[in-house]
Amino acid sequence: MKGLNKAILIGNLGEKPEIKMFENGSKVATFSIATNETYKDSEGNNKTETEWHKIVAWGNLATVVEKYFEKGTKIYLEGKIKTRNYVDKLGQTKYVTEIVADNILMI
Numbered sequence: 397m398k399g400l401n402k403a404i405l406i407g408n409l410g411e412k413p414e415i416k417m418f419e420n421g422s423k424v425a426t427f428s429i430a431t432n433e434t435y436k437d438s439e440g441n442n443k444t445e446t447e448w449h450k451i452v453a454w455g456n457l458a459t460v461v462e463k464y465f466e467k468g469t470k471i472y473l474e475g476k477i478k479t480r481n482y483v484d485k486l487g488q489t490k491y492v493t494e495i496v497a498d499n500i501l502m503i
Contacts, residue, residue: 401476403495405449406503407431409469413453415462425458427451429471450494451475457497464502474499 413427429451434444451473453461465471475497484490 403473403475403477405429405431405473405495407449407471407473409465409467409471410448411467413461413465415458422455423458423462425451425453425461425465427461427465429473450492451497452478452494453497453500457500461500470503472501472503473497 407429410428475495
């Protein structure tokens, strides 16, 4: 059996997406969305926890994101969880986990 790597999120954009255009004409949009979970604590009070997710959208999805998405836009997103690494200016390896979007819908 093959594995499954699928993330489904509903949340709000935390800022206007950042768009980058490459020399070959391809485009990427990066942004973060917040998802909220509400629960009752041990004293019966409602508590809300916010989780932030880094999102990457390529190609046509990046174009849609650039054209229509603003801070606060509520979206439904499907994608894959990816972890990448890079070496910072101090020579230390850093890891970033993000969702690479396959499908995004405005709600």
